[in-house]
Amino acid sequence: MKALKIPEATIIRLSVYSRYLAQIKRKGIVTISSGEIARGVGVSSAQVRKDLAYFGEFGTRGVGYNVGELYGYLMKILGLTTQWPVVIVGAGKLGSALAMYAGFLERGFKVAGIFDNDPRKIGQKLDNLEIMDVHKLPEVVETSKASIGIVAVPAEVAQEVSDMMIRSGLKAILNFSPRMLVIPDEVVMRNVDLSVNLEILSFYLGAQKS
Amino acid sequence: MKALKIPEATIIRLSVYSRYLAQIKRKGIVTISSGEIARGVGVSSAQVRKDLAYFGEFGTRGVGYNVGELYGYLMKILGLTTQWPVVIVGAGKLGSALAMYAGFLERGFKVAGIFDNDPRKIGQKLDNLEIMDVHKLPEVVETSKASIGIVAVPAEVAQEVSDMMIRSGLKAILNFSPRMLVIPDEVVMRNVDLSVNLEILSFYLGAQKS
DNA sequence: TAGATTGTTAATCGATTAACAATC
């Protein structure tokens, strides 16, 4: 599929475009230009065309793009035409919120299980989802065919949990713990740092003063 | 303070370094080299030195950096030596989880108030924090001296909430809604997209197959 | 045909990496 290396920034923007197009589609608009997409999401029109060009030719010169068609292509490129089962380890505040976050479901991610090692939490329900013993992880990964695991545990046990996830067969990890995880090359990982965004704001607020 | 333009990627890494140093400091280690920091957080040693060089000279040639000292400098640079009051609008799953997220408090962010417009939510308590009517926002921003607001509402009302935040006097916005917000130039904003990280994993998992 | 907009190439810009003199 991918001949040349695609910048990660491009993938992020494709996700943004796809959501913007979903919104435009809902309004019943049929055709859109790169310039309109650009204005809608806050990038340049050249950027939009360049990003799309990595994957093919989706538009018509002189006309623009068919909204529904382009949306479909983007969802396909992003791998969002099938549902991804996801498992979460850590049923604290963050893990629980993520488990019930509707935004994931909207984009095709289904929580196949949430796990913890705290006996007081195991067996409790989050809506319809029962918190399971983390020892059940390998079993659930297998039966649900999950590929993606979310690490929502304290930093001290994040590496251990990540190791267990990989042993269980997960191929991708989304790490919410503020700790660098060591993983094999073939596993895909992303680190999400909730605090860092506030810290960047803090930095810029501070810089403004001086 | 800042003579030349500092890459945002540098700020993000400074935040990562600072947290790694906190961990090292707790272990009682006094001196560290750029190479060790680099290995600890997964970047190159040249990158570490370059990032620090934007702000001054913090090390000793032939020796390395004093852990506690460098940690202090980084916290100062990031503006984390004072506590930032933060307000959250939207007391749904995500907003509530963020309000109670301990990771923010650890890094100096204190939730000064959480707001909603749903009468069923107003008056309810999240731990010790009472969910307030969104009409009280301007008042709380003023009395708490908050500068930072977190948008945790559905996309449809995100712009409206952002406008209200800015009218209330907030100078920085952390936007969790998947919608581009229009804000005045002097306001700092960051968009956090929880789904996009899963989508990137989805993309790479898909690309591996072909 | 005239006007509009794509896809793509070349130019620019910015960030990372490599290398090394300075110096502890």
Place this chain on the structure above:
DNA sequence: TAGATTGTTAATCGATTAACAATC
């Protein structure tokens, strides 16, 4: 002095922007 490591400059790499031929 010898070894280590910083701070900084220059080289490399990669991503964004500008420009325009292709074409609807």
